[in-house]
Amino acid sequence: MTIKKFQGKSREEAIEKAKEDLGDDVVVMNVKEIRPRGLFSSFKKSTFEVTAAIEEKASSIDSGTALRNVQRMHESINMVANDPIPIPPVAKEPLDQSRAEQSAIEFLKRNASLLKQDDSEERERIEEKLENLQSILEKQLASERKAEEEKPFVKAEEKKKDNFSFLKVLYETLVDNEVDEKYVNQIMDEVEKVNGKGSSVDHILSNVYQKMILKFGQPHGIDLSGKKPKIVFFVGPTGVGKTTTIAKIASKLKVEQGRKIAFLTADTYRIAAAEQLCTYANILDTPLTIIYSAEELNQGIEQLENFDVILVDTAGFSHKSPNQKEDTGKLIQSVDKRYSSEVYLVLSATTKYKDLIEITDVYKDISDYKIIFTKLDETTTYGNILNIKLYSQAEVSYVTDGQNVPDDIELFNSQKMVKRLLGGS
Numbered sequence: 001m002t003i004k005k006f007q008g009k010s011r012e013e014a015i016e017k018a019k020e021d022l023g024d025d026v027v028v029m030n031v032k033e034i035r036p037r038g039l040f041s042s043f044k045k046s047t048f049e050v051t052a053a054i055e056e057k058a059s060s061i062d063s064g065t066a067l068r069n070v071q072r073m074h075e076s077i078n079m080v081a082n083d084p085i086p087i088p089p090v091a092k093e094p095l096d097q098s099r100a101e102q103s104a105i106e107f108l109k110r111n112a113s114l115l116k117q118d119d120s121e122e123r124e125r126i127e128e129k130l131e132n133l134q135s136i137l138e139k140q141l142a143s144e145r146k147a148e149e150e151k152p153f154v155k156a157e158e159k160k161k162d163n164f165s166f167l168k169v170l171y172e173t174l175v176d177n178e179v180d181e182k183y184v185n186q187i188m189d190e191v192e193k194v195n196g197k198g199s200s201v202d203h204i205l206s207n208v209y210q211k212m213i214l215k216f217g218q219p220h221g222i223d224l225s226g227k228k229p230k231i232v233f234f235v236g237p238t239g240v241g242k243t244t245t246i247a248k249i250a251s252k253l254k255v256e257q258g259r260k261i262a263f264l265t266a267d268t269y270r271i272a273a274a275e276q277l278c279t280y281a282n283i284l285d286t287p288l289t290i291i292y293s294a295e296e297l298n299q300g301i302e303q304l305e306n307f308d309v310i311l312v313d314t315a316g317f318s319h320k321s322p323n324q325k326e327d328t329g330k331l332i333q334s335v336d337k338r339y340s341s342e343v344y345l346v347l348s349a350t351t352k353y354k355d356l357i358e359i360t361d362v363y364k365d366i367s368d369y370k371i372i373f374t375k376l377d378e379t380t381t382y383g384n385i386l387n388i389k390l391y392s393q394a395e396v397s398y399v400t401d402g403q404n405v406p407d408d409i410e411l412f413n414s415q416k417m418v419k420r421l422l423g424g425s
């Protein structure tokens with residue numbers, strides 16, 4: 001992973017510089033506004049500093065190193081556990097990397113209950129660290145070497161103990177946030193590679209933070225750079241907030257970006273559904289076309305050809321209902337090739353993990369999609385957002401966190417989400 005900082009007069013300028021240097025796939029890790037200081041500071045404008053990273057291809061670690069890392073982790077786990085922990089037999093022959101990693105994962109899983117035992121004082125100290133994630137990251141990125149020099153007397157053993165307690169809290173924090181243990185183990189496994197080099201807790205934490213941000217990737221939102229009109233479908237189960245989200249996005253695009261918006265709805269299963277969008281159409285002074293079948297879609301679009309974006313509301317359906325799935329599939333696929341379209345799968349952050357998996361599978365059969373998570377205000381755990389991102393490999397584009405139109409929506413902010421997942425505020 002390469003991490004660099006870029007400065008610009010605006011956030012966009014700094015991001016643009018990052019793209020020029022590191023390529024389009026660059027991921028923004030952090031954006032810092034630097035406010036001018038001093039006597040005439042109120043006359044000066046802020047500048048922006050963007051920390052950006054790019055993931056290189058996975059470096060190949062030789063099997064000997066992997067094996068040593070696993071052994072080292074076992075040692076460190078043993079050091080502070082209250083009860084004796086069975087050490088899995090280590091093969092005499094060097095393990096290949098994936099087997100070594102697998103054994104580390106298995107070990108962590110088996111000992112998850114032991115990991116939960118900890119003394120509370122230490123725990124508090126580490127939780128505090130997690131909450132101060134931002135400052136740790138800043139410090140880490142600014143002067144990794146200097147920080148090491150400042151603590152030359154910290155004994156290796158103490159450091160190891162510190163790291164282990166920290167790993168325990170990290171593990172629990174992620175599990176408490178309902179991150180799937182499979183992914184927690186993957187993260188711990190990656191952490192272990194860093195820990196193996198005898199790094200400080202700060203180093204490990206900023207490394208986890210960076211890795212998790214890279215896992216989320218960079219959100220893009222609706223792409224309006226291409227041909228007009230852009231057709232944007234919103235699909236998903238009933239009641240997740242499709243219509244409300246359409247209204248939020250429409251008013252942002254219209255008011256903040258001055259785009260010409262039109263609505264089209266294929267949700268005619270319930271009279272109230274079309275009425276709801278009609279209300280928003282009146283408020284936003286936006287045309288609304290109602291269609292009753294997939295065959296009417298292109299005709300509907302033709303009438304709205306001079307608009308920048310056509311937001312299409314669809315009937316939600318239970319992921320267990322094959323008929324309605326077919327209708328939605330037909331609707332999306334029937335859009336004429338001369339139009340460019342995007343599909344957003346709207347999911348509620350309050351839905352159970354198992355259902356979310358089934359829903360993402362069902363909609364994958366219909367089309368590729370980006371994801372919008374709604375109702376973040378109605379849950380205290382955000383692990384499913386990471387779980388579903390990793391499971392579906394789809395981009396998480398927007399999140400919504402309330403019923404207010406248009407305020408309660410934003411482009412997905414990976415930095416904010418990772419901070420929340422790691423227990424920061």
Ligand SMILES: Nc1nc2c(ncn2[C@@H]2O[C@H](COP(=O)(O)OP(=O)(O)O)[C@@H](O)[C@H]2O)c(=O)[nH]1
Nearest residue numbers: 238239240241242243244374375400401402403
């Ligand atoms: N708390 C909360 N409620 C939301 C959010 N988004 C939508 N809702 C509510 O969820 C309910 C269903 O929304 P609606 O847009 O009709 O869902 P649809 O059936 O998918 O179109 C409405 O009462 C919305 O106000 C959100 O982010 N947070």
Ligand SMILES: [Mg+2]
Nearest residue numbers: 242243267273
């Ligand atoms: Mg609706």
